[in-house]
Amino acid sequence: MASKLLLVDGHSILNRAFYGMPDLTNSEGLHTNAVIGFLNIFFKLLDEENPDYVVVAFDTSAPTFRHNIFKEYKGTRKPMPAELHEQVPLLKEVLDTMGVRRYEEPGLEADDILGTLAKRAESQGMIVTLVSGDRDLLQIASDNILIANPKTKGGQTTVERYHTQEVIDEWGVTPEKFVELKALMGDSSDNIPGVPKVGPKTAKELMQTYGSIAGIYEHVEEITKNAIRESLKANKESCDLSYTLALIKTDADFELPWDSAKRVNYLNENAYKEYKRLGFKRLLSKFSQEVVDKAFASVGESGNTNAVDAAFNAASNEASNAADPNGIASNGEAIKGAALDGVSFDKASAGAADTSNLNTKSSSTGNIEEAGDNQDEIIINLLKQVPQQIEAISVTSFDEAEDIIRKAKEYAAGNNDRFIGYSVIEDSKDPDDFIGLGISYENGKAYFLRHTEKFTLEYAGKVLEDLSKDCRLTTFDIKNTYHLFTPYEIDHKKEKGDFDILIGAYLLNPLKDDYTPEDIAGEHLGRMMRSYKERFGKSSLKELIEVPQQMTLDLGIPMPADDDSAKKSSKKSKKALEPQILPEDALKQIVEYAAEIANTSLLAAPIIEKKLANTKMLDLMNDIEMPLSFVLYSMEKEGIICRRDALKEYGDQLTGRIAELERNIYKEAGEEFNINSPKQLGVILFEKLGYEGGKKTKTGYSTSADVLDKLAPEHPFVKDILEYRALTKLKSTYADGLADYIESDNRIHTVFNQTITATGRISSSEPNLQNIPMRTELGRAIRKVFVPKDGYVFADADYSQVELRILADMCADEGLLEDYRSGKDIHRATASKVFHTPFEEVTDTQRRNAKAVNFGIVYGISVFGLANDLGISREEAKGYMEEYFKTYPGVKAYQEASVAYAKDHGYSITTFGRRRPIPELRESNFMRRQFGERVAMNAPIQGTAADIMKVAMIRVFMRLRKENLKSRLILQIHDELLIETAPDEVDVVKSLLTEEMQKAADLKVPLIAECSVGSDWFEAK
Template sequence: MDGKIVLIDGHSILNRAFYGVPDLTNSEGLHTNAVYGFLNIMLKILDEEKPEYLTVAFDVKHPTFRHEMYADYKGTRKGMPEELKEQVPLIQEMLRAMGVRLVMKEGYEADDILGTIARQAEKEGLEVSLVSGDRDLLQLATDRIMIRIPKTKRGGTEIENYHTQDVIDKYGITPPQIIDLKGLMGDASDNIPGVAGVGEKTAVKVLTAFPTVEEAYAHLDEVTPKRTHDLLEKGREQAILSKALATIKTDCELDYSLEEAHIPELFNEKSFAMVKRLEFKSLLKRFDKKQQEQATKHLQIQNLKTKEQWQEFFRHLYQSNPSIVGVGFLADHWASEGARKKKAKKSGGQLAFVFDDGDAGIMEEHTGDQEKEYPFYGISVSYSAEDEVHTACIMAGEALTSAEIVAELRKLVETIDHIAVLGWKDMLHHMTPIEELSREHEAAGQDGFPAATVEEQKTLFTKIADLEIAAYLLNPLKDTYQVDDIARDYLDMTISSYAELFGKKRIAELYEEETQKDAMMQYLGQLSFVPCLAYGAVREELEEQDMWQLYEEIEIPTAYYLYQMERLGVCADGRVLTDMSASLQGTIEGLEKDIYALAGEEFNINSPKQLGVILFEKMKLPFAKKTKTGYSTSADILDKLRSEDPIIPKILEYRQVTKLKSTYADGLPVYIEEDGRIHGKFNQTITATGRISSTDPNLQNIPIRMELGRQLRKVFTPRRNWVFLDADYSQIELRVLAHLSGDPELIEAYRENKDIHRSTASKVFHVSFDEVTDLQRRNAKAVNFGIVYGISSFGLGQDLNVSRKEAEKFIEQYFETYPAIKTYLDGLVEDARNKGYAKTMFGRRRPVPELSSSNFMQRSFGERVAMNSPIQGTAADIIKIAMIRVSQKLLEEGLQAKVVLQVHDELLVETPVEETEKVREILEQEMAHAAELAVPLEVEVEEGSNWYEAH
């Protein structure tokens, strides 16, 4: 027989890969670095050798490695770290998915299996490559059996190769003598004792004189020098035993035939699913297009071309009276009009973007006198009937106008019990034509589509199944909840992602290309098909995890009011920004000049690398602290150097001013639309804790701490003749902590409405309330914050600029003052460790896989997460409830005021002057009673003619 076989020592290579590849986790929190490294090593070897056969051997159950014992810093033995252990079944599953022949047999170790197969294959005339990290295997090397030992170094994998001669060259002995070598010198990592006192040098010397251990003992008298002779004499039993231990069997009884080891098609449907699950993006390209298309072939999509077909489809749909209908859509970002310079952005389950030329979506023909514009490119609808899923796609503008499509969608929402979508908020935008938007602005009391009263809104909420939000609740750690993710996670189905089908191309481009039509149809079909089918499983899962109420009563309404908020936007004065930009530019140029003069040369101040060299090498300033790539020049480091050199304050000011200019003064105007308002996006499925995040632009990080930056808030105004009311929770997280922990001292302090930091200081430092010094109060405040974040003495020390010891003492004293908090926080960690997740008051979960890490840093992080998430998350839940209630109350009371921004513990409301008092009352009431806690929720409401004044 001709050809080649590659044999792999599974555990050994997995182990190598684990320590050679930096920690990787997929979004489920599974550790994947060893699997990844293993596949890379294996694929590299297969690419190189192009063998006909492949087999991987594993020990059956082997939590510890025989040869490469994991050791901690003291060198003591430990079991396999958890992160590695969990990857053993993963790699096996992956290899099975690839169709690779695995061999495991009770009672045999992997190297015995490999030895047996290697010899057998050699006998049959094959070239053998035996891949292992274990040098014991060298005993098997021959001219036809090559032992390959991979080394994972940074920059790739290098492999050492050994045929007979290579072993001789390197060790001075023949491969079979490796056994004798181990017999004499032993192997500490392997529990092979060897002969006491004999190391590698001596052993090799002996083996050069006598070919085997047995020979050496047969001629023991001839062994020199005396010392060696004596050692051997004493260690005879050990030597014989050790040699036996070191011998790899080559005669195992295996159910193994070469035929089964033929290399399969590694890149098939199953392994594709697995690679996607583990998120090995670089491996995806190994799977060819065909494979990917095959995976989705069974999805039957009707491509509707005429109005008649469309009507027919819906007739059948309504006739079947399905309880659930999936809806998918392809669209630009709804706010593209007037914002054409922005870059392409992804949003929700689809690609959303804005144009960079004059093209502005699809214009429809006139309806009445008005032009209605919808940024739809096409939609799809799915429903099941008679055990079959029917999916239809239609492109806007082909047979139906967008207006007709939207009308149909509205009817669908009214008629059908459950509408399943990915990204309902975006769908709402696309169903609200721009024309209605502008009318909204003028009328400003009229609620837009689709529900004009709170009752109607509530009915609507019960119908919406937003799979994106649901999937987020089930695992908030993932970074996308796109259609392929949902299909994989809840339907065990592999479908093509947008990126796989279209790469980075935007929908507008695809729309122009005739050749992309099929792929677009397929993708569009998935967008309704997948939510429709996944709804059942996802709902069940949410109910099982007690999150259905959270989903229904908090998240869905939140999505709706976020939609309204985005739709409305907030006024921004572009002229003020332009003026600020010019004035900042002047400041920057002055600072540049000063800095160059002080440094004695010109350089890029924005480059931390160049700056570090200037400060710490050229100017020899002290306290140089290095990061991975150079010196740290962060603000807290520079702050400590403030008095060392006049250049430092200049640099800090430069940083501040350039940030203000680039991010805000120059960054914001791009987002001002034709209506004079910024319609930022509020994302509901980003944060791990349940907070909302803000992008395009980020309206949640507008400066406030520094006066110069704070001026930017004057840019944000209510519309003409209206005012802003800004409502702010006071210390919501600490109050949540008081409630959740039930600590009587803290609760008491809040009930008495005391200055909480002062109160804490007085108790912690045992001084009377009035005698608390500023420093004490500051320290207490920092500890209070630290507690909320999951304190560490190290971090607190940094924060307070005191030693770790002192910080530790503060914490200790704090916990003495509030013992219930200590108990509570410990309980949180314990609970998260047991359950695997942390939970908020309203049932929101956050998985904490880090808690089971063997890495101290990871584990500590997990502990902080376990302490912080319930607190931050509960506060996030509360403000969502507040936002919902405020929005509903405003509508119910017939008021025109609208929420325009949410900044974690703050709501900014645009209000007609005459409504001010009513609105203020509503904000105070609804926010304060969004949740009933053991302590009052205090709300501060302020009024102003811009955001600067109101906050």
């Protein structure tokens, strides 16, 4: 059987992948979409073609012979986008680690290398597949040489394939004659001139009629079209030059032994390490378990220098870039002081933890606080001490566990700035699902204290609570471990508190979609760590330990008594007994996983803390984010009562109205159709009913909200459709969806997410209560199903126009400051000035327009956006904005300063020092840069609002706790706080709620919080 050769045009396929994949960056800030897209195509081709030999060819920057004969060759090409350019060396590095043979030669284009190798292989009896996005290579096609042209769109790749016949079918000429076709019609992408007036259609007709360029010129006088005939006669030299430029060399002089291109296992250990380092998570699943195991086994005991450099560069920012943007963060100290006023959290020092006495096998890790100006050097030195492999010790003896805990306390005693890393391994907060506690206080060593009859969840919590008094506990996602213990600093003074490496990593890079222990290990320690999925697959830990008795005993988990409950338990999960669910080394994997998280937390905490200090975000971490984590845990634990009966009634009400709307819609349409089908709805609206404004796409007419919103004022039918959409979403999301989240205590315990949004805002999930509707009466009615416990009421307070007040503070525009200080309705005051109307005579329409401008300015709205929002012309919207900026010139100055600062530094900054990276400002795409400018204007405002709310939550929570009140903070939504209030505490809660919210920041204008009380959330709001 003939050998098969796969040839790949490196630059061409990388370019195709870049434009076919969404923009992606990894933790180091490198753009990776083109490389990932290239690899997707590459692996697809390997599967389909199954080649014996593989070569990837690249162009070089050196001029080729074509440039020597025509200096303007490829002269019209735009420069490669920076986001793509940086991925060329990255792809080459990745291919090298995989062991893929790549080749480039100064003076030759990749096409010449590929053409030569293809014809050379064909002459030696090989079958060839040549992969390129360049149609020039169709001239190389033959019965033995396949030209594969990949097309990537939306991350999906298809391949068009050409042998000799396919070229003839599509172009009407043989592959050998395709170069003549190109010589005639030219190629604007390569700046090959061709013959003027001869396009693809004419060129094909001429070639099919006369067979060749020579034949065309032999019969040129027979050509009936004067313009074509005269152009051919006048441009013979251009045609000949174009032929020379377009002709791919198939006899280039270079040596490439086939043995060097022999296909090997490209999914090898080195490739795995590189994919892991670069964050190619989805591609990691391609590696075999054997390769993964070997990759980890091959990692030495000392850190890898390249990994250390990558880890340092990934998250470390220049301390010199921390200056405030033209006074944008001028109130930082005042607000930080306000955040701690009357609260037991002490302001932490800017230094990182003392790690000088870590019991390392090698030298000391050093004391960061003594570093002075050598901060970066200290971090690098710490990174070099990080071992790639750690000693994970499983402990089942209670006496041995006690001895380890004693040693940990001795290590921490009198050194309350020392870190001890820990991990809690469980499947839920049910004590029966507690598996064990990981603990690490030595470099390169960690213990897993297994769940036994004596070492219970309660005992593990007591251990952590005791350690919290004398040291700084650190882990990944500390909020999910607070059910074990209360950190000492919550109720007592402590110089430095506990530390969450998840939150720290988030602050350093808030743009990531996800954060995992292995990500943090790689980014901040240069350590390779197996992910949960790599260790346990799709199985839960509970499935791994719900196994026959012997395995259960090996894990140190007591068997239940031999009674009915035990029998029921044994039947609970037949799947867990299946051999494929239970890895032979399940216990070993659990122990290693717990140990790695604990040790990674121990070593990453001081490094992340130092990076936070370098970026001036350590106060933000210590004073706000860490105490907030306990506040959020407490709110999740409390939950909010949701009445099932009221929820059902609400659903029934929606069902009735939805049915009524359906009848109205079908009657107006004259037929029944699927209202939820955009395609069917589009036909009804724009064809049957003949409404104007239809925008037809490949899949039919667009029926998006913005399209329907424009039609609704003139067409009641469209209003019904919009209401139908809103109500069906309400029913599915809330009336039906919320019921699944009501637990046995009749409460919904939503999860508050602290590390999701780039601006720092808190979000919620399971379910998302942040999106509770407010715009429509029926939407707001959902709040009636949320009630306090018997005898209690809800106290609800929210900020009034907090983002606009922050804008006034940041821009310091005297006119805007005066409007707020006067206590006037800000939107009416704005309308009065912008529309030159006496305050008392401002109409409702003018006020509404002014409100749209006010809030639009906060979000960096464009003239086009404002025109759409208000349904006015662009000229009118432009006039509104120009008048606004004339009225409040400080706002425009603030926006310009914010954008300039972000362009200079690469990030925006809030009053509290929170950074929001804005890589879009440096992208080549104009629309992306414009988006970046809007972010630069808005992020400092929105981020500061988020920080103020967090400070307010801490202050309110601590007041309730310190005054030993029965009332509890249970919910936060955007600018709103909700307290389940005891009947005898209503007045004090209303007072402290508004007081602490208004004291959360010291702005140039007053912060206003308005509080109300009600028997349910609807009434309270």
